[in-house]
Amino acid sequence: MMLHSKPLLSRVADSVYWLSRYIERAENVARFIDVNHNLMLDLPHDFTGQWQPIIDTTGDRAIFLERYGTATRRNVVHFLAFDPEYRNSIYSCLVAARENARSVRETISSEMWEQINSLYLLITEERRKPVPENLPAFCHAVRMGCHLFSGLSHGTMSHNEAWQFIALARRLERADKTTRLLDVKYFILLPSPTDVGTPYDDIQWAAVLKSVSGFEMYRKKFGRISPDRIIEFLVLDNDFPRSVRYCIGLADQALHAITGTPRGEFSCASEQKLGMLRSELDYTRVEAILSSGLHEFFDALQTKMNKIDECVFGDFFAQRPVGARAGVGR
Amino acid sequence: MRFSSYQTEGYYDELFDPDGRPRPHARLLVETIEKLSEGHLLRYKHAAERLLLEMGITFNVYGDSAGAERIFPFDLVPRIISAADWDHIERGLKQRIHTLNAFIDDIYHDQNILKDGVIPAEVVLSASSYRRQCQGLKPPWGVWCHVTGTDLVRDRDGQYYVLEDNLRVPSGVSYVLENREVLKRIFPGVFEGLPVRPVNEYPSQLLETLESLAPAGTDSPCVVLLTPGIYNSAYFEHSFLAQQMGIQLVEGRDLVVANGEVFMRTTKGLERVHVIYRRVDDDFLDPEVFRNDSLLGVPGLMAAYREGRVSLANAPGNGVADDKVIYAYVPEMIRYYDGSDPILPNVPTYLCWRDTDRCHVLANLEKLVVKSANESGGYGMLVGPHSTAAQREEFAAKIQTNPRNFIAQPTLGLSRVPTIIDDHFEGRHVDLRPYVLCGREIYVLPGGLTRVAMRKGSLVVNSSQGGGSKDTWVLAHDLEEPTA
Numbered sequence: 001m002m003l004h005s006k007p008l009l010s011r012v013a014d015s016v017y018w019l020s021r022y023i024e025r026a027e028n029v030a031r032f033i034d035v036n037h038n039l040m041l042d043l044p045h046d047f048t049g050q051w052q053p054i055i056d057t058t059g060d061r062a063i064f065l066e067r068y069g070t071a072t073r074r075n076v077v078h079f080l081a082f083d084p085e086y087r088n089s090i091y092s093c094l095v096a097a098r099e100n101a102r103s104v105r106e107t108i109s110s111e112m113w114e115q116i117n118s119l120y121l122l123i124t125e126e127r128r129k130p131v132p133e134n135l136p137a138f139c140h141a142v143r144m145g146c147h148l149f150s151g152l153s154h155g156t157m158s159h160n161e162a163w164q165f166i167a168l169a170r171r172l173e174r175a176d177k178t179t180r181l182l183d184v185k186y187f188i189l190l191p192s193p194t195d196v197g198t199p200y201d202d203i204q205w206a207a208v209l210k211s212v213s214g215f216e217m218y219r220k221k222f223g224r225i226s227p228d229r230i231i232e233f234l235v236l237d238n239d240f241p242r243s244v245r246y247c248i249g250l251a252d253q254a255l256h257a258i259t260g261t262p263r264g265e266f267s268c269a270s271e272q273k274l275g276m277l278r279s280e281l282d283y284t285r286v287e288a289i290l291s292s293g294l295h296e297f298f299d300a301l302q303t304k305m306n307k308i309d310e311c312v313f314g315d316f317f318a319q320r321p322v323g324a325r326a327g328v329g330r
Numbered sequence: 331m332r333f334s335s336y337q338t339e340g341y342y343d344e345l346f347d348p349d350g351r352p353r354p355h356a357r358l359l360v361e362t363i364e365k366l367s368e369g370h371l372l373r374y375k376h377a378a379e380r381l382l383l384e385m386g387i388t389f390n391v392y393g394d395s396a397g398a399e400r401i402f403p404f405d406l407v408p409r410i411i412s413a414a415d416w417d418h419i420e421r422g423l424k425q426r427i428h429t430l431n432a433f434i435d436d437i438y439h440d441q442n443i444l445k446d447g448v449i450p451a452e453v454v455l456s457a458s459s460y461r462r463q464c465q466g467l468k469p470p471w472g473v474w475c476h477v478t479g480t481d482l483v484r485d486r487d488g489q490y491y492v493l494e495d496n497l498r499v500p501s502g503v504s505y506v507l508e509n510r511e512v513l514k515r516i517f518p519g520v521f522e523g524l525p526v527r528p529v530n531e532y533p534s535q536l537l538e539t540l541e542s543l544a545p546a547g548t549d550s551p552c553v554v555l556l557t558p559g560i561y562n563s564a565y566f567e568h569s570f571l572a573q574q575m576g577i578q579l580v581e582g583r584d585l586v587v588a589n590g591e592v593f594m595r596t597t598k599g600l601e602r603v604h605v606i607y608r609r610v611d612d613d614f615l616d617p618e619v620f621r622n623d624s625l626l627g628v629p630g631l632m633a634a635y636r637e638g639r640v641s642l643a644n645a646p647g648n649g650v651a652d653d654k655v656i657y658a659y660v661p662e663m664i665r666y667y668d669g670s671d672p673i674l675p676n677v678p679t680y681l682c683w684r685d686t687d688r689c690h691v692l693a694n695l696e697k698l699v700v701k702s703a704n705e706s707g708g709y710g711m712l713v714g715p716h717s718t719a720a721q722r723e724e725f726a727a728k729i730q731t732n733p734r735n736f737i738a739q740p741t742l743g744l745s746r747v748p749t750i751i752d753d754h755f756e757g758r759h760v761d762l763r764p765y766v767l768c769g770r771e772i773y774v775l776p777g778g779l780t781r782v783a784m785r786k787g788s789l790v791v792n793s794s795q796g797g798g799s800k801d802t803w804v805l806a807h808d809l810e811e812p813t814a
Contacts, residue, residue, distance in 0.1 A: 007596035009584050102386075102560050106573035110385075117386040161597065258597070316597045 008161045012104050014317035016162050019100035019108075020153075020169035023116070026093040027146035028177040029080050032057065032211055034139035039207040040073070043200055051076040056184045057177075058088055077135065082127045090142060094123045109156040112149060119145045161258055168254035168312070175247035176305055178212055178234055183298040185211075186227070205230060212242045231294065232286035244301070245281040252278045258316075270311035277304050331371045332364055333748065336755050342488045342745040343757060344409050354809055355412045358523050363407070375406055375750055378516045387508055389563050389793060403798030404509055405749045406517060409760060409780040416804045419482065419490060419764065420774045422674030425664060427478055427766050430495065430651045432667040434474040437650055438464050448666050449659045453683070456734060457653040458704050459498075461612060463619050464647030467636060470543045471770055475651075476643035477536070477607075478766040479503070479779075482674070484745035491677045491742070493761065495660070497652045498644060499609050502779040503765045504567035507532060507574075509801045525806040527776040532765070533574035536607075539769040540575075543641040544604045551604035554578045554594065556585070558610050558626055563794070568609050582610070587630030592640040605641045612646045654703045654737045655681055678740060682733040691738040692729065695722045698738040699789075700729070713789055715741050744789055747800060749782060759783045761791050762802065777802035 032054050040050060052071040055064045063086065068075040083089045087096075098120045105113050122141055132138045150170065157163050185208045189201060205225045209215040214233065217240050222229045237243035252274050256263050259271060266272040289297045338346055345356040352360040363371065379401065382388075388399035411419070436443050437454060444451040454460060479500025481493040510529050513520065537553065544551030557568035559581050572579035584594050585603065593600035613621045619632040634640045650656065658679040664672045680687040680698070691698060695714050702710035712725045729736045746757035764778030780800040781791035791797040 006578070007594070007598060007601040009578060009580065010595045010597055011581065011584055012578075013597045099560065102565070102569070104579075105569035106577075106579045110573075113386060114384055118384055121383065 008165075010317050012107050012162065013165050014313075015100040015104045016107060017165045017169040017312070017317070019097045019104070019116070020166040021173040022093040022097035022100070023119075023146050023149050024170045024173040025088060025177070026090045026097070026119075027143050028174070029058075029088070029090050029093070030139040030142035030146070031213065032181070033077060033080055034136055034143070035207050035211045037073070037135055037139075038210075039203065042203055053184050053188055054080070057180045059180060060086070060088060074131070077132065081132070081138075082123075091123050091127060094119050104162075107162050109152065111152045111156045115145065115149045115152050119149070164254045164257045165316075168251050168258070171247040171251035171254065172305060172309065174242055175244045175251070176302070178242050178244055178247070179298055179301050179305075181208065181211055182231065182234055183295065183302075186231070186294055189227070201225075209234075214240060214242060228286060228290060231290065235289065236281060236284070236286055245278075248274070248278050248281055255312075268311070268315040270308055270315045273304065273308045273311055277301075277308070331366070331368075331750070331754060333360055333755060336748055337757065338746070339757060340486070341743050341757060341759075342484055342486050344484075344745055344747045344760070345407075346748070355410050355805055358809070359408070359410065359520065362520055362522065371406065371750065372753065374517050378404055378406060378512050381512055381516065382508075385508070387505075387566060389566060402505060402793055403782075403784055404512060405747075405758075405782055405784075405798055405800045406513065406520075407748050407750065407755070408513065408520070408801040408803050409747045409762075410803045410805065411762075411777065413805045413808045415490075416776065418673065422490075422492075422672070423480060423764060423766050423774050424772045425668060425670070425673050426480065426492065426495075426660065427475060427768050427772055429660065429664045429667050430478075430497065431473050431475055431768065433663050434645075434648050434651050435472045436667075438467055438647060443663065443666055446666070448662050449656070453655055453659075453734075454650065457650050457656060459612075459647075459649030459653050461620075461647035461650070463632065464645075467645070467647070468638075469645040470641060473543075473768050474645040474648040475766075476539055476543070476645070476768055478768070479763045480766065482762045482764065483677070483742055484762075486743040486745075488745070490674055490762075492660070492674050493677055494654070495652055495657060496763070498649045499611060500763070500765070501564040501567050501609075502763055502781075503532060503775070504570040505799050506765070506775065506777065506779050506802065508570070509799060513801045524803070524809075526803045527806050529775060529777060532775050533571060535767055535773050535775075536571065537575040537577070539767045539773070540605050540607050540643055542769040543643060545638055545641065548604050552578075552602060553605040553607065554580045554585075554603050556580055556582070556606050556608040556610055558582075558614065562609075564609065571607075577607075582614075582626045582628050585628045585631070587628060587634050590630075590634055590637055590639055592628070592631065592634050603640060605643065607643050612649065615642075615646060652704075654679075654701055655683070655734065658737065677742065680738040682729050682736040682738065687738075688729065688733055691736075692726055695726060697741060699741050700725050700736055700738045703735045703737065709794075711790075713741065716787075716789075741789070744783075747780070747782070749784070749798075749800075751786075756786065758786075759789050759791070760800070776804040 036051065036054050043050065051073055055061055055071055055076060064079055068079055079086055079089065081090045084091055086092060098116050101108060101113055101116045119142070122145060126132060126138055153163065153166055189204055202225050205227065206215055209218050209230065212234060218230065218233050221233065233240060233243065235244045237246060240246055252263070255271055255274055259267050261267040261271060266275055336346065338348060338350065345353060345360065347353055382401045382404060388401050433443065443449055444454060475497045477500060479496040479502060481496060482490050483493045484490050506529055540553045541551050554577055555568055555572040557565060557579055559565065569579055578594065580594055586593050586595060586600065588600065592603045594603055608615065610626055614626040616629060616631040617627045618629050635642050658676065658681055661672045661676055664670065680691050682688045682691055691700065696717065698714045700712040705711070712721060744759035744761060747760050748755040749758040760780050760782050762778055762780055765775040767773040780802040782798045782800055783789055783791045784796055784798045
């Protein structure tokens with residue numbers, strides 16, 4: 001139990017959780033745009049249809065098609081980076097992160113608040129320009145700004161209960177994004193296991209790894225580009241910070257720090273579901289995942305992670321009627 | 331930037347005497363600024379504005395497009411108050427707060443001051459801020475005004491007057507603290523050689539005051555700050571103060587009353603709350619007692635308060651002494667409760683419910699400032715010399731319909747301070763809002779918020795009306811006149 005620590009308001013826990021998810025989401029979207037932009041410069045002209053897949057990784061294809069139609073670079077960048085109507089655009093994420101941060105300004109450190117605020121100023125300034133002057137520079141600034149935020153939260157805020165909610169949210173969001181990216185990319189690049197593929201496959205697989213900042217680390221571990229090893233690396237690696245298993249492990253750790261329950265046990269629904277997912281990932285092999293169907297695996301993973309998010313809400317944020325005990329710590 | 335062409339134009343200037351020489355307490359400051367090379371001060375000014383924006387020190391403007399935030403304009407030239415002047419102000423404020431607490435306690439108990447005919451009972455009982463529901467309440471130490479932000483102004487003669495008492499939920503103190511931080515970061519050299527009293531002890535003093543109100547028998551009281559939420563114009567201040575005091579910032583929906591006690595909803599269940607520094611108006615505290623259409627309040631809060639299970643600061647109902655008609659009687663109150671003459675005088679005030687006063691007001695609208703008894707923030711106000719005939723007619727009609735609701739005061743020639751306008755200095759009118767804390771003891775924060783009417787000639791300093799602010803320096807001791 002965290003003794004002497006002040007109780008955390010449910011509303012505040014909810015807000016820090018979401019502010020953390022939104023910052024992580026903005027960083028991921030900026031990285032996807034950046035890597036895709038870079039990839040397009042390497043590919044021949046007949047590959048220019050490649051802006052559609054990053055829309056697909058958001059899961060919001062229908063919204064995009066309805067509002068923009070064709071997936072040109074300009075449309076996609078506007079949709080993903082600046083569209084105030086689209087709730088997962090970088091702009092909307094940073095605005096929402098700031099609104100949440102504003103409501104918990106006394107809980108987070110001043111440094112964290114100021115960093116979110118400067119990200120907000122960055123995106124509002126960039127949005128005033130008709131087209132981004134320098135897309136890679138803009139994406140880089142957003143990514144570094146988001147990393148700076150997580151560094152500041154690590155270094156300037158007590159690692160108390162509120163901080164653990166920030167950590168939990170970051171890992172759940174990160175696992176979600178890695179899963180979505182792989183799900184979409186794997187099937188574009190490898191329609192069937194027997195396909196030989198194009199000469200540009202290596203470049204494209206490298207781009208997948210770069211999309212999760214994993215290219216260099218993958219190279220160190222496996223050397224040659226191989227789709228199965230990439231899946232293994234991004235789903236099951238025990239050291240890479242964006243692998244699904246690594247994220248779920250840290251999320252599980254954060255949740256146990258919140259409840260005070262020893263690891264391996266559970267005291268509420270979210271803890272149970274997260275623990276089950278963690279051990280599933282701990283005790284499986286990539287061959288088993290591939291043979292039982294990768295898409296089915298990712299689908300099930302998404303469903304489980306959504307369920308965990310719902311349970312976190314129910315266990316910690318929901319307004320319980322007076323008299324009912326929280327389902328935590330007993 | 332130089333002061334050589336600076337004009338005081340017949341107003342009392344806080345830094346210069348009528349002959350254009352720096353006052354003794356301002357001499358060093360003027361020298362420091364004049365020693366800067368050309369363009370430096372403007373660079374500092376832009377750096378300060380950028381810093382305020384990055385720190386997110388902004389306020390929301392009501393009626394503006396959704397979510398519009400602005401920085402509160404900050405002028406780099408500080409206002410300096412001599413040690414002797416401050417001593418006078420501090421004594422005057424303590425006397426006044428002491429009296430106002432005695433008055434409110436009297437009104438909600440025996441009403442001796444009404445029985446003795448010092449103030450007409452109908453004036454008090456008709457005040458819209460008088461709360462019948464508070465009759466008989468006994469807040470700790472008999473204190474009803476724990477945090478006060480009295481507005482003082484200086485007229486052409488250099489005399490300080492009390493303009494308003496602001497007893498309910500006064501705001502602005504966070505700007506006092508942040509202005510000092512910004513000036514120290516941007517232009518540290520300006521403090522050199524001057525014994526400027528620090529202001530950063532305020533949050534500790536406030537926390538101590540709040541903790542002293544905890545219900546008897548509470549070892550380590552849980553103090554929270556109750557805010558209406560992030561869209562309130564003073565939200566920055568609420569979160570700032572909660573952060574500085576290390577207490578929880580709560581909204582009404584975070585609180586719940588059970589078994590006559592107040593709790594907050596946490597991730598681990600309900601936690602008892604002992605003291606609430608509430609920054610919401612009386613009307614929105616408890617829908618069971620005050621406005622029943624309010625979504626902000628906490629049902630049952632007043633019942634818990636009445637039973638002494640939770641303390642509220644400021645005490646509900648204290649706004650009765652904030653009514654601008656009742657304000658006019660404060661000098662009488664001081665004589666009645668304190669047995670002495672007021673140290674800080676009121677601005678002479680005409681009460682429109684009195685026939686003779688009303689005739690005078692209606693005949694002299696173009697010279698007077700007319701105010702509604704219960705508005706703040708510069709709303710519901712007519713500044714006669716700056717008004718149009720149509721506006722005067724509109725106010726004349728309002729006064730005749732509801733004379734109880736209006737007062738009028740002579741238009742004061744508020745004192746001025748040099749202020750950076752474009753690339754030079756011009757005099758701008760200021761007021762002063764010192765902050766007074768009252769628990770078992772009274773504490774006055776040295777200085778307070780100096781608000782500046784940024785528009786040329788304007789007398790309206792409110793932030794909602796385009797006002798700005800300055801750092802306010804109180805000197806620990808006065809400087810010797812240099813010997814020639």
